[in-house]
Structures are given as structure tokens and as C-alpha cells.
Amino acid sequence: MDFESIYRQKVQTVNHALEQLLKEYQDCPPILHKAMKYSLMAGGKRLRPVLFLEAYELTRRSQHKEPETAVVQPMACAVEMIHTYSLIHDDLPAMDNDDYRRGKPTNHKVFGEAMAILAGDGLLNLAGEVMLDHMPKDKTKTPGYLKAMSVLAHSAGISGMIGGQVADMQSENPDCDRTDHTLLDYIHTHKTEALITGSLKAGVLAADGDAFMANTVVSYGKAYGMAFQITDDILDVTGDPAILGKLPGSDEKRGKLTYPARFGLEPSRKMAKQYVDQAVSTMNGLGSEGEFLRQLALSVWNRNQ
């Protein structure tokens, strides 16, 4: 399996679908559209929509059905809109106060704070609009589709990603207990892992998959999400700004509670490796069908951005 080229293909699918959707939703002040497009098309890894599509496709194949990817592409795009809005808001001066993202000035640096807040709000709201406007025409698919929407909404919400972001902000407080493993775990399992796992589970549900498949991808997502976030923390210490697309060291500057801050670099690397191994082993039950996600987990090692 040529993992790299399959990943690239999926990214192209997502990018193309996003371009199409941006054309479809232009009934708004042009500056708002520009601000949303700026961040949405800034060339991210498209990790979450790729995970969503992969989970959807492998579930369909396990049912001996052709993946009808076009049906769920808008939902994949909605996932990326949710992720992008969260980045725009996280970068705001009142939050992480980051100047660069994906190698470009952050949204508020280009469009101002007010517009960045509204562009973020716009993208979150648009994710909902897109999913509601692109319900499957085949009504037998509606229940699975709605379950997928619900899982995405929860994973992005106060009990998921937003909750994790709040905990992340709280960890900057100098009075925060730096040895509190529970808080660190809460941050990681919510800030990043929730939407990663949610995307995978939503893919299974959109394909009307069974509990075995849903549990398998959730186990994968939990392990992979941890590996991904710990690596993210490590890259913020060791990363090359030219490749990273943002300045490293911002976590330390903000006094954030991260794995390297709590355990040191080497122990963090070991833990990331354990999570990668765990993610790979969750794919055992899927045989060759699990190859893409297996490779994806291993690719965390090659992450430099």
C-alpha cells in the first residue's frame, strides 16, 4: 500500500469539496467569506476529514458495499470547518496569542480580532448548515447520518474539544498544580483526541456500521489522538519553525501543562511510542482493511508539522 499517495488523494478530495462548498455558501459579506476561506484553505493536514472518510469507507467495504463517498463529503468538510474555527479562536490574543499558523499569519493578524471571532463563529455555524443542507437523498441513510452529526457535535462541544480548550487555558494559571496528571490527561483527551475519535466514529455511523467497528475505531482514535497530541507538544519544543509553520516554544512561554513540561522530552517520546503501538494493535481485528490507519499511526513518527 502506498500510504502517502492514498493520503494525498484523500486530502485532494477534501480540498476540492471544500472549494466547492465555499462557492456554494457565498451569500454573506465578502470580507467574512474571505476571512473564513483564508484559514480554511491555508493548507492543513486535513487529518480529521481524512480519518472520517477512511472510517466511512472501511465500514462500507466491511459490509461489501461500494463507498458512496460523495454522500458524506460535505460531512467531512464540516469536520474540517469545526477544526479550523477552533484554530482561529485558539490563536486569538485573549487565548494562545499566536501570530503564525500553517506558515501564514493567523486570521486575526490579517483580518483583525473582531473578524477572526466572527469568521470562527461563521465556520462553526456553517458546519451545521452544510450537514443539514446535504442530508443523504436515500432516506434509509438518515438515521446513521443523524447519529454521525450528533457524535461530531458532542466531540466538538463542551464535553469534548471546547472543554479541553478551557482546561488548556486553565493550565496556564501559575497556581495550577503542575503535577496534576488528571488535568493533563483531561486536556489531551478532550482538546485533540475528542474530535479525532469523533471523526472516526462519525465515519462508521454515517456508513451504518456496527458496534464492533465503532468500538474499534474509537479505541484506535483514543490511542492515536494521544500519540498525536504528545507529538504536537514535543514539536512545540523541538520543531523547525520553517516546517512547523508556526514558532515553536509557545507552550513553554505560556506556561502550558504539556507532556514534555510534565515528564521531559525523552519520557514523552516513549509514551508517544507506546500509544502508537497501541493504535496499531487496535487494527488487528481488521486485517488488511486496517492498513491505512495502521500506517497513519506509524506516520506520527515522521511528523514534523
Place this chain on the structure above:
Amino acid sequence: MDFESIYRQKVQTVNHALEQLLKEYQDCPPILHKAMKYSLMAGGKRLRPVLFLEAYELTRRSQHKEPETAVVQPMACAVEMIHTYSLIHDDLPAMDNDDYRRGKPTNHKVFGEAMAILAGDGLLNLAGEVMLDHMPKDKTKTPGYLKAMSVLAHSAGISGMIGGQVADMQSENPDCDRTDHTLLDYIHTHKTEALITGSLKAGVLAADGDAFMANTVVSYGKAYGMAFQITDDILDVTGDPAILGKLPGSDEKRGKLTYPARFGLEPSRKMAKQYVDQAVSTMNGLGSEGEFLRQLALSVWNRNQ
């Protein structure tokens, strides 16, 4: 008809349902829950959920069916969550920079800017979760319910409320053409009227109402929304801060494009009156069933907050 007491009853219904939902959704950092609750339960007029419930109930009655209000209460609450999130974000320093709202310090004044941004995000996202989690058990109601969700999402989004807020921010620009009636109309029809009209139409759709009913409440909403927003602008010039719950004069200070700024106070009052009359007349086709909305339109005159 005792309009006041019926309105008060509806507000109580909404407040009670909101309290219940806040108890249901507690799986998040306590400070985030507190920040969301602070603004959500700050004692607003509950205008949008009341409009939603009224449109739902009158549509059911027109079909000679008992209103099953409990089924749509969560959706009414979602509307209020959307409205409240928009207020929290609008009040932020980067936006309108308001210190008071509904007689209390604004969210960011109490919880800080980062938490206010996240509490707003949380409420918008929660609106979606609540609607998805409380789908009608009777599956024949699903299509109408989903149409209602879609209308709400669009009216709150970039082609509705968020678009209007962007235009409102743009109108602060000193280079902005102060005589541009199109921009002023865009602001009013989107910033306020979109969600008001959306709430009414969603109420009709959730009850599976026909096109006549949908068109009637939309016509009402357009006229009432304009009357409401012009009065809002007027109150920002003439209002009593003790009753208004916020300091008047902020529009002028920010150089916002409002009806009083564009046409003067008296002409604005006249225009508001014309819109009230128009709203009242849209109810002609509904006979006595339109009495509540008729009275509501007339009550714009007595608005002091």
C-alpha cells in the same frame, strides 16, 4: 387576552426548560458551565424562543391538533442559546466592548475574554447538541424538525445573524458611507431580524405547517424585526440605563450606522411605527389566532429594555 401574563407564562416555560438542560449538560469544566449559565440565565426577554413557541402552537391549533410543546421545548432553548452566544461575543472588547448586559457585568468582565469566547462557542455548539439529542420520538415528525433546524442554522449563520454582525462592525469604519441605506438595511435585516424571522418559521416547520402559515409568520417577522431593531437603536439614544440594563450611547460612541444616526430620532420613531402597523396587518389572515403576535408587535411601543 391577557397578553402580559401569557408572555410571562411562556418565559417561565423557557426558563424552566433552560434550567433543566443546564443540569443535563454538566459534563465539562465547572468554570465553563458557570460562564455559560451566567449569561444564559441573566434574565433576558426570551423573545426568540417565545416567538418560536407561539408560531409552533398556533400552527398546531390551525391543524386542530393539541400543541405538544414539550417536544419542541429543547429547540426553543437552542434558539436562546444561539442568541445568548451572539450577545457574549458581541460584547467582547474586540467587538462592541460593552461592560454591561441585562443589568449585569458582561461575560468577559466576570470570566475574562478567553472564557467568554469559549462560553460563546460552547453555547452555539450546545444548541446543535441539544436539538440533535432531543429529536422527536415520533419519527413522522423528523422531517419537519430537521427543516426547522436547518432554518435556524441558516438564520444564525453567515447569510443571517453573523453576516449582519460583520456589516455592523464594518459600519463603524469612519470611511463607511453614512448615507448608505443598503448597508443600514442589511445590518437590520440580518443582525436582528434574521433570527427573529428564523425562530418564527422554525416554529411553523417543527409543527409541519403549510406554506401559508410559514409565509405569514415570515412577513410578520420581517416587519416586527425591523420595528424591534429600530426601537433598539432608539433606546440606545434615549433609554434609561437602570431599566435598559446597559449604558445607552454606545452606538454613537462606536460611530455605528443606526436609524437614529441616519434619519434622526423622530423619523426613526415614525418608521418603527409603520413597521409595527405592518406586522399587525400580517396577522389579519389568522383572525383571533394572531392575537398574541398582534399584541407583541404593539408592545414594541412600550419597550424600555
